[in-house]
Amino acid sequence: MPELPDVEAFRQVLMNCGRRRRVTDIEVRDAGVLRGVTEKRLRRELTGRRLGKAWRHGKWLFVPTDGGSTLVCHFGMTGSLRCCRPDEPIEPHDRIVLTLDEARDLRYRDQRKLQGVRLADEYTVDRIVDGLGPDALTVDRSEFQDLLSGRRGAVKSALMDQSVIAGLGNLLCDEILWRARVDPRTPTRDLDRTALRRIHSAMGRVLTASVRAGRVPPRRSWLTGRRDDGEPSCPRCGASLRSTRVAGRRTLWCPRCQTSTTGDR
DNA sequence: ATAAAGTCCTGAAAGC
């Protein structure tokens, strides 16, 4: 689930639920989601602290505390952040529960434990962000062209690469390339400026609508809305969609309308 | 049993 729009939604959860609230207790229900931090240290450094303004870069969520360390969350493929009343039953995949004052708790829920939670000082936060490209929401057209220039692999691989642009995942990339009418396997270097401009523009539109929805919306008028169909067809032209593997991921695209590498149409 | 919306590591290819 978690790509940029989902993580942005989790940030809102935090702002509504955790902002300025004090952590009164921490329960680590499955230490398998702790990354580079022990349960003991997590408890020691967070208990009694207030949560500051959460911020996001790409798919990473950073929650500063007034104790100096920052709680850093990554949600892998199945993670989420929930704001619950304490009487709501704990679910099997609630891996960490932060009890807050004022009768709220914050639950890091994750089925597969592909990523997790860490505790970082300023230096470590910088190191994480330094490894990422600019956040996809902030990339303007000329920066976008610069970031992609000279890449030799498939355009989808470049868009998926977090060190190039941070925040785009498998669904967003398929959606963006479909909207831009570009075959995901196209070598990036074969795209002319107009095609790149179209991809950038599609990225902006897809991101804006997705952030508003809190996820990549599975609307029938979007490619994403067809992913789970047995015989998916293109919402735009009706042709059968193709499903192959690009950059190691399932990739859905329309062989009829995703054909342009240049600025035609 | 296969595959899933993510990332890290490895070894290899491509580029200068």
Added chain:
DNA sequence: TGCTTTCAGGACTTTA
């Protein structure tokens, strides 16, 4: 040739 960058594939993990 040699060094660096870029790329593809597998591992990690759990469940439908």
